[in-house]
Amino acid sequence: MEGLLDLGRQDMDPSRRSVLGVGLFSVALTIPHWPDVIGRMEAAHKGHVRRIGMADVRAVAAMTERISDLDDQFGGRTARPMAAAFLVNTAAPYLRAEAPDGVRKAMMGAVSDLCYLTGYMAVDEGLHGLAQRYYLKALELAGAAEDHLTFCTTLRGMSVQAVDLGHGAEAMRLADAAAAASPQAGPRMRAFLAGQQAHAAAQTGARGAALTYLKEAEVAMEKAESQSKAFGSYDPSSLLYHASQVRFELGDVAGSIAAMRESDKVRQSVYRRARVRHRCTLAERQLDLGHLEAACATWNLALEDYPSLQSGRADERIEVMHSRIKPYLKNPVARDLFERARGVTPVGLLPR
Template sequence: MANRTRTPNEGLARLLKQAKWSRSQFALVINRMGAEAGLGLRYDQSAVSHWVGGTVPNPPVRRLIVEAFSRKLHRTVTHAEAGLPLAAFDQAPPGVDTVEGIVDLGRADMDPSRRGVMAAAGLFSAGLAVPVFSAPAHATEASPVTPGKQTVRIGAGQVEAVRRMTDKIADILDELGGAHARPMAAAFLVNTVVPWLRAEASDTVKKDMWATAADLVYLTGWMAMYERDHGTAQDYYVKALKLAGRAEDHVTYCRTLRGMSLQASNLGYGPLALKLADSAAEAAPKAGPRLQAFLMGQQAHANSMVGDHRRARSLLAETEAALMKADNRRESIGGYNQSAYAFHVSHVLHEGKDLPGSISALQQALKVMPSNERQGRVHFYAVLAQRQLEYGHLEAACESWARFLEDYEHISSARGDEHFDTMRLRLKPFRKAQAVRQLSPRIADVALLKA
């Protein structure tokens, strides 16, 4: 006979202990909340014991369970935390899967010590189905519906707070690196943004909050990507797409697709990078010149990866023309400037085997890079040094790596760590050369600081 032993629900047992509810008390709470939702429930202690023992209640009751704990513990409790499967999308209230997914991602992301566990749990999927931009929906359908009345109401001030916090996190990312900024973003998402997504608001405020939340989720995914946590990054990106779709925010939707294209290109998936870049450009609304440049620059890079260099050069010309029409306003999310354009030129030239041209474009990118973008300089100088060494210019490469070390010392970034390891590996065969011997003490000092 098959073994029908159920796995005990440790998550539910843990939450009961945190809430200090007996099983009888919890049954009464669920019955009372069921009445709020128009459900005639008659559960008792034995039903709760069955749930703790591994029996899965039906979808409406699961939602009552997580809402009951959320109210009692004054935080968002997800189905996953309660050891319960989320109902199929057509049975769940709109947005529940997205919001709960953000909470689960964010809680794991708030603790940098769990990064290794997270990376092992989720892998980048090259065959992921991308959520399509949804048809216009009523804003009232965008927020998760929970039993009972919401006790919090938000307005334009809360939307502006999320926008400003997103800008501040982007600044910290630029100056100190993703390892510092990413846990902050995750904590803000879980502790502040998610409760506001669940709050009462006017239709306009609801849509604005979902749009601003999409920006922050996109930024958090961007940081995860550059921290080499690609499975988590992809999860954040998909959540951002869903949020943007519900907010009817075409700009953030296209920006996120472009970020997914960049991730695919970083991992060497040229055809996928091109597909996502083209999708972002095709789905874009009547965009301003800066957004056009932002999208076309990535298209150019992706086209060069699949060998269509003629199309890549044509797109670069269009990118430059669009950027010339843009104003000088700095955008923390999805910003694109002359430095980013020159970096795309360098990528296209490198894919086309024009190594000297690629090096010159990188040098130009660094020349016009804003002074506060330390993390960008770390990446640009590291790539420049690698290409200079590839071209046979060891002394020039060492000079670039010395500049890399100046900024790398001050940031915390997995991408920077990867560049540091690459530098030491590439220089090992040349350790007797004068330029390398002069740089070696500095490398050793930074290695001790980062240990």
Template sequence: MNRRTFLANTTFGAGAFAAPALFWSTASRAEAEPEQLASQGPTTVRDADVLRIHQTVLAFRRLDRAQGGGDLRDTVVHHLNGVARTKLAGSYGDEVGRRLFRAVAELTELAGWLSFDSGRHALAQRYHIQALRLAQAADDPAYGAYVMANMACQAVYLGHGWEAVQLARAAEQGGGSRLGPRARAIVASMEARGYAALGDRRACERAMGTAERYLDAANAVEDDPSWCNYFDESELQHEFAHSHRDLGLPDKIHGFAGASIKLRRAGASRRCAQDTTFMAAAHLAQGDLDAACAKAGEALRITGNLSSTQCNDFLADFRRRLRPYAKEPIARAFSEEADHILGDLAAA
């Protein structure tokens, strides 16, 4: 919590995930006694204090999915460095301490995710590593596995497919029997994304099949942790669309992305923008310029209401692919609209 100068002066490196991931997965499998977390501080921490942190995380997660992480990041980091740090320095017994560390792990991971969605990848990496350590102290290997799945997501987004696969595998091993089927579906879908980035279609499809089976099993379970209950059929179809995008298989993208949009819960605007952009790129790869620009225009208007570097990056990638058609009137019209809505971010 006190390492903000250190955090600000580092750069993202996929290898930096390796040591904490290995330590976590090894420690999770060991039959050691949980850490003693009792603390003596100036103020007493109660279960109600822990619950408020948990409810704050839930509220910010909903906002993140609806509007992107850019405008939320500073608020969450401020809450982490203020309220959460104060509670950690308070007075509590071991059981309350375990619940407190678990709640602060969720808040820390959220700060990492929002930093990722803001394009601040070194900060995101460090927050994720801190969240993993907090989850370990809280004796919550299932949540640690979820943190590692998000590490894998960031790694593959930045082009580190092999590291993403290793993180996903370690997440499943470390989570062990305490990892429920819905969480396992998340982990398997990140493994699929890693294989897609490596161009390994067979391994990707195998991992996608695993994710699908786990999600089918999860639908009969009603007591999933709050941090993973967002992952439904729509999310799975999104991950499949994303994987086929990275594999360079545009004919497969329309069905998966279209299903994801159709099944999408209200308030999931960022995912909708991404899936629509994937469909636009697929149309372009298939040579249908009119459909590509029309679909990209839809994505552009959704993205214009978000604060998400991820969505901006996907649209910027589409614009790069559109350059060979720069003289076509429909392509020029889209580029002008993108410049108007997104400004410098769209032209990056």
């Protein structure tokens, strides 16, 4: 596991290492029944843990879930230092401890999920090479743990990274690999995978395949929603986002706007970063059709949440907003938006 430790150490900003003793454990203490677990984590950090059990696996899973919540609400720059510190000081040492085979596999699966999340947050900061290293480590651990869920989720995450960078063929290959790795997927997982296949296919210009995958995702989502309302997983808002992306890639800007607006209406409030990014994307497409004031209204909605985020992807969309709105400053609505945005945008992101 030295490679994992090296990766995590490289990712830790030395100036932020105090997060282990303050921010990280402050987060942990908010989890019910965790005060007794903190001592175990500190012992792992000091190298005193010799044997682990399922309680330690649950501790890693619970911390990963809490960091994921913080990432959704505040962005990768806020949460990733916590994840890197936790990975180096607690999770990786657990992998070296003695454990029954079942516990060892479960711990590898839990740490795999943490690596995937840390890679996802690196993508949010635009650190794509670092993200890929985390993703590859997640695949390695998930394979060793026989954790099919995290394995195919990570492949799908790599496809999302590729499609967002415009590498459609690679995104398609990874999306197909994710689907092949989970042949017995339930309906929500199938929707999760098929939605990404649809987006990747659309980017490659494979219209028929894109629409077929999108329909498959819609049917699977309908079945999943009839069975349970799974909080925190792929949901109707996510599927509508994929529908919007497919329509946009296929040249249907108006259809992409309609789907993105529906996605925004049903998105759960905890997903603040997604709300900012997707509202900005919606505004850009509204402006593409010449709907200046509608675009300004949507960008104003995005600005309500933007100051709370530390997210490279959100920053990119705000930078685009500044450049797109600048030619329209004679319009009073556009001028008001521009002035409001200047007040909440970091100086380094403002146009020169």
